[in-house]
Amino acid sequence: AQTVTQSQPEMSVQEAETVTLSCTYDTSESNYYLFWYKQPPSRQMILVIRQEAYKQQNATENRFSVNFQKAAKSFSLKISDSQLGDTAMYFCACNNNDMRFGAGTRLTVKP
């Protein structure tokens, strides 16, 4: 089964600045899918962005974008123009018929 590693337990950023959350994964499959989920204090799990491994182009959703490096098995999340509402736990996940999550990064956006 695949494994997902998030090496930054906690991060902080000033409002309006840019922050990058790291994620690496390990899988023996050639076809898989990668996700970032956000969990605000409400505990709700919200899909932020997803990427198909066979696509070269990095996914983008408004202020959120990824840097997908397939050879390095890296899938980082960049948040531009950080807002107070971005304060949350962020989970990276990998799916190849079995979704696996990382340990999470707690992001705090400071005013």
Place this chain on the structure above:
Amino acid sequence: EAQVTQNPRYLITVTGKKLTVTCSQNMNHEYMSWYRQDPGLGLRQIYYSMNVEVTDKGDVPEGYKVSRKEKRNFPLILESPSPNQTSLYFCASSLSQWGNEKLFFGSGTQLSVL
């Protein structure tokens, strides 16, 4: 509204007292799954189900049971809860377990076993 309904939201119980956490989805999803979330460990899969009457163990199935008698319902059963099962639990569903399908999550159940 498309949703996964999970109850209860909070539960405090004592060691050994059987409990059930209910999960229901109204999206006709085939795939359903239970996760537990613990600090520093992220979400770990307990059990999953690819369809009615089909269930399989995830990474941490010990001490848990599930059933999938109807497509919409996927209850999590703790026959004899122990303190190490104190955790935040999530039910989730998706159209299928394959590929790019988004997981829809319930609102979570914070369980404390004393």
